[in-house]
Amino acid sequence: SVDLVAAYLQGKFVDGEVVYTRLPPGAVEYDADGSPRLARVDKPIYGIQQAGRRLQRMLFAWLTSQGFAALDDSDSCVFTRKHASGELITVGVYVDNLQIVHSARLDADGRGPAGCAYNAFMDALSSEWDITDEGPMEDLLGIEIDYLPDGSMKLHQTTYIRKLVERFCPDGYAKDASTKLPNSSTFLVSVADALSLPAGSHPELLKPLQERIGCLMYAATSTRPDIAFTVQYLCRCLQRPSPALVRETDHIFAYLARHIAPPA
Secondary structure, three states, X not given: OEEEOOHHHHOOOOOOOOEEEEOXXXXXXXXOOOOEOXXXXXXXXXXXXXXXXXXXXXXXXXXXXXXXXXXXXXXXXXXXXXXXXXXXXXXXEEOOEEEEEEOOOXXXXXXXXXXXXXXXXXXXXXXXXXXXXXXXXXXXXXXXXXXXXXXXEEEEOHHHHHHHHXXXXXXXXXXXXXXXXXXXXXXXXXXXXXXXXXXOOOHHHHHHHHHHHHHHHXXXXXXXXXXXXXXXXXXXXXXXXXXXXXXXXXXXXXXXXXXOOOOO
16 A cells, blocks of 8 residues: 555646636735735645646556556556566555555565566656555555455455444344344335335435445445345435334344454
């Protein structure tokens, strides 16, 4: 995992682009006509709308110049490069972070074998950009990574799910033996009943239900396919909340409390 230091300040405006800003309160200057002066912004800074885009354009162009190709057919923010030696480097870009997947075996100092492509790439990256090498990636967007003895990696959201349980799960409900499954025996009936309700039947439940389902969707689509069936059915009812559906979300959170880690 590599972090771009003060990332938005590392971008550049495109040719012909000019940005002006008012002077800050307390430091206003006036011209001979009494009009307040403006300041010209010479490079991207935090707070202007296009700062992120300018960084992206520069970074993507640089990766391309290094021989990387974007996965245009699946994710244009992922770049990969394969070397004649068979060494493979893949770089995922998320705002100001780079997640680098590589085939080189690194030593305790984070360096690969002498002459390897990984070392050359990291040297070029650090010479062109102001970066912090954060070492082996431990988490990304709430998804945690465990490195297992056999060389594989386990992705999970234990910390995220604990926070959900603390926020939504009723006291004591997590120990209910009925939560061996992520939905109750009457789940589909509750969904059908909710869909038959007139719009606006329970306006006080609209936001609470949507908050719960939104939180559950991230877990279901990231590392917890065991709740995906239940969550996708609940998504059909985002505009038709009911007390029964709120209880069903309680049931999912209680299930997650009993099964913090995903099934093997």
